[in-house]
Amino acid sequence: MKSFVVIAAVRFQRDGKARQDTLLKYQGTLPNLTSVSQCIRVNLQQSRQYNHIFSYAVPDESNELVFCKGFLSFTYRYKYINLACCGGNVDLEVPLPTPLRQWIPVCFALDLQRRAIRLLVAGAVKEYPLATLAELALVVRGGGLLVMGQDQDSYGGGYIESQSFSGILVDFLLFDRLLPDKDLIAFGECRAMSTAASPIVSFSNVERDFRSENVEVERMRKQDVCDPQRKDILIFPELRPFEEAKRLCNISGGELEVPESEEQDWSLFNKCVPYAKFCNTGSMTNFWLGVKGNVTTQTWYHYITGKVLNYTDSSLKRFTIEEPTTCVAFVGDNKTNANQHANWDSVDCQEERCPLCYLNEVVFLKARGLCSESLFDRDYFLTTDNGAVTFTGVYYSMITRYFPSQDNDTGESDYGHWVLSRLDKPSVRATLQMDSPTHYPLGRQEWIVDNDVCGVDTMVIMMTVCKEHQFSCDDGYCVRIQQRCDMEVDCPDGSDEMGCEFLTLDLSYNSDNPPPRLDATKPVEIKLHIDIFAIRKIDVTNFRFTCEVEVTMEWFDSRLRFRHLNYASELNSLTGLERQPWRPRLEFLGDRNTASDVQERRVTLSVRRYTTPLRDNDEEVLESEIFEGGENGLLMVQKLTVTTPCQFNLEMFPFDQQVCHLRLSLTGVTNQYVTFLADEKGIDFRGRKRLLEYQLVREAMVPHDQGNYSGVEVQLYLRNLSNFYITSTYVPTFIIVVIGYLVYFFPLANFNERVLVGLTGLLVEATFFSQVNSSIPHTAYMKLVDIWMVFCILTLFLVVVSVVIIQCVQDSPTVIPYKPRKPKLVLRQSWSTKPDVWKSNCWNLSSMWYRWSSRWLSGSRAVQLNRWCIIIVPLGSFVFLAVYAVMASNRVF
Known part of the structure; x- marks a missing residue:
């Protein structure tokens, strides 16, 4: 049988009430000490403002030697151990972890001659100097009174509840000499010390050496004090189904116990026996274990991890796993048969048992x-x-x-x-x-x-x-704080999606006033971005265009505080609030500050998260991540249909280029207080740039204040898609002109056909002109297309006129005399630089031209006129087309 070392344990204030009359008084006295070593194991059950382990006083000094561990504030972070001695000339504070309900070794060696202290901290020895005056002789005077569990503010008295000790002390050792480091470490590791010296004060016989007042002296196994593993079992003495038992353990900070060995089974059985009378089910089993069975695989697994258990009680192996007996209960009643003690049993999950909750740490x-x-x-x-x-x-x-x-x-x-x-x-x-x-x-x-x-x-x-970065559901379950108000139900009771107001305005908040300026010389900036999703219509006739616009504005308001923000700003909506924060009001203007028609499709107001939340405030019932308004932006998105005037310049139509302007201006607050600031891109066009009649070449956004009000101007650069007019207007009309021109090649005798073709072309051109003119904007000035139509009509008109003149000339013909001559043609093999040779070559070329033109223009005067028309009309048209092409291609962008 395994033997255990039993030690004395002194428990102070078991009931948790802070009192002045719970203490131990040492019956003996201490000698004068210049070297002191002290070791003790402490289990702090509750904390006071100062938790004094012991204090030693002499008649004229209450703080001759005081050793305590306490908290400036109980935040589980600012923990320290305090040592004072020698009439108050030494007062040392050293950081030391001081958890509640856990055993910690405290051991130090105080050398007053060297003015230093060596302290056991986290398994290692650290030395700290004592800050005192050099001329002072430090000594702990003997003959005083040693009290444990209270602080003496006067010799043998002056006790205060807030400076008492609530907990358990064991292994108290006080030496009148310095212990070496290895002994301090050995004590911390629960090993025997190498020193042969005996302590002058210890708990070896507490009842004999100390006088106790309202304290309990117990016996404990040293293994329970020194074992670094912590495993507490919390037993709730009420019967409930498995799911309710699982829930209760969860919201208590633990989980249902699952023993991992036969030794743990018996240890658990011993803990359950005192509770068996409260958990009497009328059957053999009375406590739930965290084990469930798989009907398909016939295996037993951990109810949380789902892993198949390596250890199960032998009594459980004889059961076949079948519905509904897939849960496991534990026999914790010593009134059952001895062979049934600590057995496992397969039971229906809807039956009621008491929960056995396992806690592997102190749960607060x-x-x-x-x-x-x-x-x-x-x-x-x-x-x-x-x-x-x-x-x-x-x-x-x-x-x-x-x-x-x-x-x-x-x-x-x-x-x-x-x-x-x-x-x-x-x-x-x-x-x-x-x-x-x-x-x-x-x-x-x-x-x-x-x-x-x-x-x-x-x-x-x-x-x-629930710990930091967790949210407490109404029923006590914990979920991640990021799951709060994320539009998904994560709490069993759905409370994580309740009360999701991202903003609550104070009564003093004025929504009509803009955010305060952080710098009196610098206005509040509104970051602006414009998305144009489509240009729905360009109405050239009425000089306006319609576009689908999304305006995004972001600004910061230091007067606000937000709650439980998500990183996705779409989830942080403020649109439905009864009271809205200040929002910028926009005015849309067209060219020359003309009014625009704005149809609001959708407006959303949300919060864009940039920073981490402020520290949690436990004065609020629900955990809330709180964010400063000066560091997290308000985001307003307006989806609009805007119809705005545009002053089209149509002189170059249909080869024109246009620049349309859309101006946005703040109203209600001047640029001294609020101003626009374009973001990196400023503007994006997300639709098709090739429209029905125009193509968007580029877009731009530039600052453009309206008087004292901040604003921006959106510039849209448009280029006419002239291919339609080329194919539907220019090519047909040009073909008609060519057809009219071909009459010059008809025989002169066919006057009727010549005139009829020319007149028909002229009428068709006039009809085209009328149709085109009705489908394009009417302007007082000439457009390029008008010039083209006038050219076509005028050309055909001149053709008809010239045909009539030729016919008139033909009725009274005159023959041009022609005298043939044979100029002597001398062709030299190469051009010479000599003057006589050069003149001879020029004479030969002029002679050739004269002979050809004489033959071409020979005949009647009507023939000559007709031939001149064949030459002049194409030449004139070519000159016109060249000038026209230059004008049409003269584009700014």
Whole structure:
């Protein structure tokens, strides 16, 4: 049989009440000391303002030697150990982790001659100098009084509740010499020290060496003190189904126990026996384990991880896993047969058993919703004693269950109630009525309050185990804080998507005033971005265009604070709020500041998150990530249909280019206070740039203030898609001109056909001109297309006129005399630079031209006129077309 070392343990203030009369007094006296070593193991059950382990006083000095561990404020971060001695000439504070409800070794060696102290910190020895005057002789004077568990503010008295000790002390050793580092480390590791010296004070015989006042001296196994592994079992003495048991363990900060060995089975059995009378089910089993069975694979697995168990009780192997007996219960009653003790059994998950909750660390429950001045503790931990579950505050409060009382008038019984009280101030209390026998003050509950300083009669308190960056559901479950108000239900009760107001405006907030300027010389900037999704219509006739616009504005308002923001700004909507924050008002103008027609399609207001949240405020019942308005932007998106005038210049139509302007201006506040600032891109066109008649070449946005009001101007550069007019107007009309020109090649005798073709072409051109003119804008000035049509009509008109003139000339012909001659043609092999040779070559060329022109223009005068028309009309048209092409291609962009 395995043997255990049993040591004496002294428990102070078991009931949690801070008192002045719980202490140990050493019966002997101490000698003068210049070297002191002290070691002790401490389990702090509750914290006071200062938690004094011991104090040593002489008649004229209360702080001759004081050793305490305490907290400036109980935030679980600012923890230190304090040593004072030698008439107050030494006062040293050293950071040291001081967790609650865990065993920690405290060991130091104080060398007053060297003015230094060596302290065991986290398994290593560190040395710290003592800051004192060099001329002072440091000594701990003997003959005084050693008290444990209290601080002596006067010799043998002056005790204060807030400077008492609540916890357990074991292995107290006080030496009158310096221990080496290896002994300090050995003590911390629960190994034997190498020193042969005996301590001058110890707990080897507490009852003989100390006089106790309201303390309990117990016996503990040293293994339980020195074992670094922590495994607490929290037993709730009420029967409930498996799912409810699982939920209760979860919201208590633990999980259902799953033993991993036969030794753990028996250890668990011993812990369950005292609770068996509260968990009597009428069957062999009475406690739930965190084990479930898989019907398909016939295996037992951990109910959270889903992993198949390496260890199961042998009694469980004989069961076939089938519905509904897929849960496992534990035999924890010693009144059953001895061969059934600590057995596992397969049972229906809907049956009721008591939960066995496993906690691998000290779990603190935070009470949220208390005002900052409240007298109640904000942190609690669960304890069980003789079937009673208690919520013990880390300082002075406690939550205790009071069982139901009989109603003499109706004969009915209630379910009892929970009382939150200050142990040192009984009149300060809060009460929670139970609505069922298994109702615990976990999650969000409404309490009736008496005599607290918050000044309210009722108070909603959230008792939660959720840690930093977690959100507490109303029923006590914990989810990630990022899951709060993300439009997905994550809490079992759906409370994470309730109360999702991202902004609550103070009554003093004025929505008509813009955000305050952080710099008096610099206006508040509104970052502006414009997206044009489509140009729906360019109405050249009415000189206007219509476009689909999305205007995005972002600004910061330092007066605001936001809550639980998501990184996706679409989820941080403020659109539905009854009271809206200040928003910029826009005015849309066209060319020359003409008014625009604006149809609002959609407006959204949201918050864009940039920073991490502020520190959580536990005065609020629900955890909320709070963000500063000066660091996280308001984002307003307006989807609009805008019809705005545009002053088209159509002189070059249909080869024209246009620049249309859309101006946006702030109203209601001058640019001294608020101004526009374009973002990196400024403007984006997201639609098709090739429209029906025009093509968008480029877009731009430039600053353009309207008087004292900040504004911007959107510039759209458009180019006419002239291919349509070329194919539908220019080519047909040009073909008709060519057809009219061909009459010059008809025989002169066919006058009727010549005139008829010319007149027909002229009429067709006139008809084209009328049709084109009706489909394009009417202007007082000539457009390029007008010039073209006039050219075509005028050309055909001249053709008809010339045909008539030729016919008139033909009726009275005159023959041009022609004298043939044979000029002597001399062709030289090469051009010469000699003057006589050059003149001869020029003469030969002129002679050739003369002979050809004489033959071509020979005949009647009518023939000559017709031939001249054949030459002149194409030449004139070519000159016109060249000039016209230059004008049409003369584009600015």
